[in-house]
Amino acid sequence: MKYPFSEVEKKWRDFWEAEEIYKTDLSNDEKALYSLVMFIYPSGAKTHIGHWYNYAPTDSWARFKKMQGFNVFEPIGYDAFGLPAENYAIKTGVHPKDSTMKNIADIREQLKGMGCMYDWSKELTTCVPEYYKWNQWLFIQLYKKGLAYRKAAPVNWCPSCKTVLANEQVQADGTCERCDTMVERKNLTQWFFKITEYADELLDGLKKIDWPEKTKTMQENWIGKSFGTEVTFKVDGSDEEIKVFTTRPDTLFGVTYVVLAPEHELVQKLVKPEFADDANKYIDSVKSLSEIERTSTVKEKTGVPIGAYAINPVNGEKVPVWIADYALVTYGTGCVMAVPAHDERDFEFATKFNLPIRKVILKEGTNPDEELKEAFTGIGTMINSGQFDGLRSDEGKEKISDWLEEKGFGTRRINYRLRDWLISRQRYWGTPIPVVYCDNCGEVLIPEKDLPVELPYEVDFKPDGASPLASNEDFVNVACPKCGAPAKRDVDTMDTFVDSSWYYLRYLSPHYSNGMFDSGLANKWTPVHKYVGGAEHATMHLLYARFIYKFLRDLGLVESDEPFQSLVHQGTITNDGTKMSKSKGNVVNPGDFVEKYGADVFRMYLMFMGPYELGGDWNDKGIVGVDRFVQRSYNLFTNNKDLLKRVKDADVYDLEKLNDEEKIVYKKVNRTIAKFENEVDNFRFNTAVAALMELLNDLTKYFDKVSDEVKLYVLRRYAVMLAPLAPHLGEECGALLGAEGSVFVNPPKFKADEKALVQENAIIAVQVNGKMRAKLELPVDSGEATVKDAAFADSKVKQHTEGKTIVREIYVKNRIYNIVVK
RNA sequence: GCCGAAGUGGCGGAAUUGGUAGACGCGCUGGACUCAAAAUCCAGUUUGGGAUAACCAAGUGCCGGUUCGAGCCCGGCCUUCGGUACCA
Numbered sequence A: 001m002k003y004p005f006s007e008v009e010k011k012w013r014d015f016w017e018a019e020e021i022y023k024t025d026l027s028n029d030e031k032a033l034y035s036l037v038m039f040i041y042p043s044g045a046k047t048h049i050g051h052w053y054n055y056a057p058t059d060s061w062a063r064f065k066k067m068q069g070f071n072v073f074e075p076i077g078y079d080a081f082g083l084p085a086e087n088y089a090i091k092t093g094v095h096p097k098d099s100t101m102k103n104i105a106d107i108r109e110q111l112k113g114m115g116c117m118y119d120w121s122k123e124l125t126t127c128v129p130e131y132y133k134w135n136q137w138l139f140i141q142l143y144k145k146g147l148a149y150r151k152a153a154p155v156n157w158c159p160s161c162k163t164v165l166a167n168e169q170v171q172a173d174g175t176c177e178r179c180d181t182m183v184e185r186k187n188l189t190q191w192f193f194k195i196t197e198y199a200d201e202l203l204d205g206l207k208k209i210d211w212p213e214k215t216k217t218m219q220e221n222w223i224g225k226s227f228g229t230e231v232t233f234k235v236d237g238s239d240e241e242i243k244v245f246t247t248r249p250d251t252l253f254g255v256t257y258v259v260l261a262p263e264h265e266l267v268q269k270l271v272k273p274e275f276a277d278d279a280n281k282y283i284d285s286v287k288s289l290s291e292i293e294r295t296s297t298v299k300e301k302t303g304v305p306i307g308a309y310a311i312n313p314v315n316g317e318k319v320p321v322w323i324a325d326y327a328l329v330t331y332g333t334g335c336v337m338a339v340p341a342h343d344e345r346d347f348e349f350a351t352k353f354n355l356p357i358r359k360v361i362l363k364e365g366t367n368p369d370e371e372l373k374e375a376f377t378g379i380g381t382m383i384n385s386g387q388f389d390g391l392r393s394d395e396g397k398e399k400i401s402d403w404l405e406e407k408g409f410g411t412r413r414i415n416y417r418l419r420d421w422l423i424s425r426q427r428y429w430g431t432p433i434p435v436v437y438c439d440n441c442g443e444v445l446i447p448e449k450d451l452p453v454e455l456p457y458e459v460d461f462k463p464d465g466a467s468p469l470a471s472n473e474d475f476v477n478v479a480c481p482k483c484g485a486p487a488k489r490d491v492d493t494m495d496t497f498v499d500s501s502w503y504y505l506r507y508l509s510p511h512y513s514n515g516m517f518d519s520g521l522a523n524k525w526t527p528v529h530k531y532v533g534g535a536e537h538a539t540m541h542l543l544y545a546r547f548i549y550k551f552l553r554d555l556g557l558v559e560s561d562e563p564f565q566s567l568v569h570q571g572t573i574t575n576d577g578t579k580m581s582k583s584k585g586n587v588v589n590p591g592d593f594v595e596k597y598g599a600d601v602f603r604m605y606l607m608f609m610g611p612y613e614l615g616g617d618w619n620d621k622g623i624v625g626v627d628r629f630v631q632r633s634y635n636l637f638t639n640n641k642d643l644l645k646r647v648k649d650a651d652v653y654d655l656e657k658l659n660d661e662e663k664i665v666y667k668k669v670n671r672t673i674a675k676f677e678n679e680v681d682n683f684r685f686n687t688a689v690a691a692l693m694e695l696l697n698d699l700t701k702y703f704d705k706v707s708d709e710v711k712l713y714v715l716r717r718y719a720v721m722l723a724p725l726a727p728h729l730g731e732e733c734g735a736l737l738g739a740e741g742s743v744f745v746n747p748p749k750f751k752a753d754e755k756a757l758v759q760e761n762a763i764i765a766v767q768v769n770g771k772m773r774a775k776l777e778l779p780v781d782s783g784e785a786t787v788k789d790a791a792f793a794d795s796k797v798k799q800h801t802e803g804k805t806i807v808r809e810i811y812v813k814n815r816i817y818n819i820v821v822k
Numbered sequence B: 001g002c003c004g005a006a007g008u009g010g011c012g013g014a015a016u017u018g019g020u021a022g023a024c025g026c027g028c029u030g031g032a033c034u035c036a037a038a039a040u041c042c043a044g045u046u047u048g049g050g051a052u053a054a055c056c057a058a059g060u061g062c063c064g065g066u067u068c069g070a071g072c073c074c075g076g077c078c079u080u081c082g083g084u085a086c087c088a
Helices: A005-019 A049-067 A083-092 A096-114 A129-144 A195-208 A213-223 A249-254 A265-270 A273-286 A291-295 A344-352 A393-407 A519-525 A540-555 A590-597 A599-608 A623-638 A660-681 A685-705 A708-725 A727-737 A784-793 A795-801
Strands: A032-037 A071-073 A148-158 A163-165 A184-193 A225-235 A241-246 A257-260 A303-311 A318-324 A335-338 A410-416 A435-438 A442-445 A477-479 A486-489 A530-532 A572-575 A615-617 A761-768 A771-779 A806-812 A816-821
Touching (some): A032 A049, A032 A519, A049 A071, A049 A096, A049 A572, A049 A599, A049 A727, A083 A096, A129 A148, A195 A225, A195 A540, A225 A393, A241 A257, A241 A335, A249 A393, A257 A303, A273 A303, A273 A318, A335 A344, A599 A623, A599 A685, A599 A708, A599 A727, A623 A708, A623 A727, A685 A708, A761 A795, A771 A795, A784 A795, A784 A816
Parallel strands (some): A032 A071, A032 A530, A257 A318, A572 A615, A761 A816
Antiparallel strands (some): A225 A241, A225 A303, A303 A318, A435 A486, A477 A486, A761 A771, A806 A816
């Protein structure tokens, strides 16, 4: 009989919901396990394969843990603010709130169809005042600690649309995606969170968490801690000073020019009138370049001199000041001391513009007069460096730094590549920033008792040069909370990464009104035990969330140091090699497959496709294989209906008392249990499914000759293994055997029978010169002498060794016997 | 460009610690069942040579290295993917 998946799946989902099986008792933290997936972004695409690939296997893991006796909390929610809803509104006129709420309603139904054990009583949405009120509260706390501040920062500005563009909206050639106008960089005063204050702790914390090495490496590189020295260059004929950050003070005598970022504030002060035209032209030409283009090491170097000269503090030498796009205002001091002989970029630049290249570090075994063909960046002996000549350059680095500090020309400094978190967005669909600007009092926080600052519904979100909120006068005009004078609200909204930096804490008490979240519960349930989401979040979201968690700890709201104890990345599912997205029109709809095969088959196929961390290109060819497996499993149970009511099985069987087929089946099921547990526990679902398929193959082959008792023993275990991967089917199979209720409530715990796992024989490969020539089946742990005799008794081994000198023999127990001949 | 990954049969993939390359599944080929088809079941299936066998040789993106032995370790490339601070 064909497995009636749609009836069965509906039946069990209704049962789970009616019995509230997945409602977690959060007050009970004994064996508490918080299994978290990255919440869903409710854009127009609804749920796609990528969501299923993230959520369904993680749910299988969570179910597996629940069946092992853990008190599992598995929530879901909606990351509901953000750009796409607003773009959709601009295009269609549908209000972001309306489209988002509708999408959420649709997505909720789709999520329920996946059959995950979400605790729906803890569902959360970020775009409601009940949630975003606490973003504002968080902002205020950061502000009070000096960790939220304003400064100027560039945005992408389309002069034709009169709007700020996201990087995503700027095309590869630097034009606007809507109107193809060249996009410019424009400076705006914006809010920042001072994540750099936590840079060291964010680095150190990586040592304590169980995360993929590659993610930790990426975060480490992203933070980019470097030790160096800040050196002050006086400017010839001016009171201004140029401060440069360098990790190579040992090359200071090799400086032949100084580079400022074109946007650097000093440029306009230092540029000589006769250089101003060219400099400004250059500054304009750089405006349309992205940072990636600017820092590219293959792009031709560009720059112009500004007529000023800097004085090298170590030798009093005057060197020209240039501006060049390879210097960035966002890194270090925005000024670079150029040492062409010992820096690749400087070398290229100096070669192009005929600037002097002075060797100050001598590579071992080379001649001081030899011309450099490329920059030498290694360690060597210092030359042309005054009193430091003859020192090894790594030692000289310290000596020069000491000298600079002594003379007041510089100080040792630690620099980070990490920049503060810019949270202002000139958009509508986000959390309003709880600040007003008053002519008398300056920037004033909204008092906590007046939160939330609600996002008004009535705004014109069509671009007209200002943030959309500026168009709502009732919102903008407000009395200053301090002095009562007329004041104006901040009309920007917050980056949505603010919402996602603490949502997992809110899940525990989504309607809590006395604070951001219930601290008591948070301390019972965090750090989150397992966090599963895409690797694309490796640096930004995961770094912001760690930062905010540490800040909340410093406020006393949580006790631990890290939010996510263990992290897993599912891979990306692509379609024809590219990431699925609605704009590309290559989204594969899971609904079609669910309708045809059922949710269980679909989610099991996603798990079977390949390694979870790898993802891969979407291909539905293999799904019929999983469907066949499900059909065969179902038939196996219908053929053995109500066994539980008819016979009684033992907990353990004595292998000696079983017939041959029973022995095979008994050993196989126990080996499968051992393998299966190890695989699922480590998110290796593909091999877990394969193990069950192997088991089923053996069962179909040998079950004829197996007693009902042993059959029951095997099938009970089989149903329990099936349940986390295919929850509806697992329940149904259990019920077919005659079990009552849900297998996820007080599930039977089956351990593999160690005796059944013991191997009697090992197959040993015999190699001659590394080539496999024979296989020997010998008792496990046979000694070398026994194996040697057996090996040389083999005719093929004889054939390949006769008449040759045996040089060496290597024996690896139970694995290999290698004979090396000449 | 920079940072981080990945590359194995016709296809998805397995090989968990440097030790039998190709588990499991798809597809394909042949067979059984059927009037026939579908479904199902059974057998075969890395490539080349050989007679279908025995057997021989080659083989894990490319080039080189370490080792008795490399898909796995090291060096250098190529291709694809993720991120690159306003997509989330």
